[in-house]
Amino acid sequence: MKLTTVEDVRAAAERIRDTAVRTPLLPCDWADTDRPLWLKPENLQPIGAFKIRGAANAIARIPEADRANGVVAYSSGNHAQAVAYVAKRFGLPAVIVVPENTPATKIDATRGHGAEVVVVPITDREIVAERLVAQRGATLVPPFDHLDVIAGQGTIGLEIVEDLADVDVVLVPVSGGGLASGVATAVKGLRPDAAVIGVEPALAGDAAESLAAGHRVEWSAHDRARTIADGLRAAPSDLTFAHLLARLDGIVTVTEDQIRDAVATLATRARLVAEPSGAVTTAAYLHRAADLPRGRTVAVVSGGNLDRDLLASLLVTPDTRTS
CATH class of the missing domain: 3.40.50.1100 (Rossmann fold)
Structure with a gap:
């Protein structure tokens, strides 16, 4: 099976130059000193997400x-x-x-x-x-199961390495796998020593189970729909799973409460509005540190499109939530 290459990603970067925003890396002064954190805010794109x-x-x-x-x-x-x-x-x-x-x-x-x-x-x-x-x-134009789509998403990884050449860890959300496939292609191609770690909700953890098994494990659409992270409810295709299997260094899952906490942290400490799907990487940084490599870390904040009422509920502190 043909996989996306770094050259494909570079070509995509030229094609999308006038359409997509080249988002910055935002340093987080509240991060652990031995795990410096930068955020890649794809919620700042014109449509509010990396897509x-x-x-x-x-x-x-x-x-x-x-x-x-x-x-x-x-x-x-x-x-x-x-x-x-x-x-x-x-x-x-x-x-x-x-x-x-x-x-x-x-x-x-x-x-x-x-x-x-x-x-x-x-x-x-x-x-x-x-x-x-x-x-x-x-x-x-499929959401992830297409080499051109994967190459376009990979431009995020290209920019990360260009802006932080000594990056050690890149955290990227996983759903259908197009984003993680593209980012891993670019990062591993340009900085092989960096670890690219996928993150997905535990309630939609089919990719984590699949990678552990070495083959795709099917979850029903209704099971995956349980997570609040509505953008991470898809399943990897044969194409994206081949990329993940070859190029991801690992994958971790996060709970619904951890995702909620990350949305609030991004809003109050990073001044970023992130939808639950976009906050899973920050959730992993905050709550799964023991399962992640150390070093200079970039978390991809993949999007910020959410209803106002949902945002308000996510900003409520855990001890005052009623649901």
């Missing part, structure tokens, strides 16, 4: 002759917004299929970028998307 990188690279690679028929995507929210935003910049029609448990703020934002949104049961996303592709002659 714009992969969408921009994939859409830029669509042949000119195929663009008039537009694009189709399926997503729980952030990829939906990314494809809608990039398609609008390219002047292409976009149809986005989302599951019925997608947060309203993400659906509204997707429609706000001019895309048509189709809401379906959680298990029907891919089936409906494929049907729309066949009906309209459109191009499918």
